[in-house]
Amino acid sequence: MIDNMPHCELPQQWTMNGKLAASIEFAREAMSLRVGHEVEIAALETVDREGHANLRVYWRRMRPALRAVNE
Numbered sequence: 001m002i003d004n005m006p007h008c009e010l011p012q013q014w015t016m017n018g019k020l021a022a023s024i025e026f027a028r029e030a031m032s033l034r035v036g037h038e039v040e041i042a043a044l045e046t047v048d049r050e051g052h053a054n055l056r057v058y059w060r061r062m063r064p065a066l067r068a069v070n071e
Contacts, residue, residue, distance in 0.1 A: 005042060006035055006059045012052040024057060031059050038062040 008031060014023040024041070031039050042060040046053050 006031055006039065008057055008059075009047060009049075010055045010057065012054055015055050020055075027057055028059070035059075 008027050010023050010027060014020075028039060028041070038061070039059040040062045041057060043058040045056045045058070047056045048054075
C-alpha cells in the first residue's frame with residue numbers, strides 16, 4: 001500500500017471471536033486523535049508476523065457529511 005497513508009496493525013488475537021468490529025472502532029478513534037481529524041477505513045491488508053496473521057488497517061480522512069440547506 002501507500003507508505004504515507006496513516007495505518008496501524010491489529011494483532012491476531014484482536015481480530016478473533018467477534019472482536020474485529022470493536023478493535024477497528026477503537027483503532028479508528030485512536031487514529032483520529034493521533035492525526036487530528038476524523039478518519040475512515042481506506043483498506044485492509046493481512047500481514048504475516050512470525051506466524052501470526054496481523055491485520056493492517058489503512059485510514060483516510062473522512063469526508064464531511066453534506067446536508068441540505070433549507071431556505
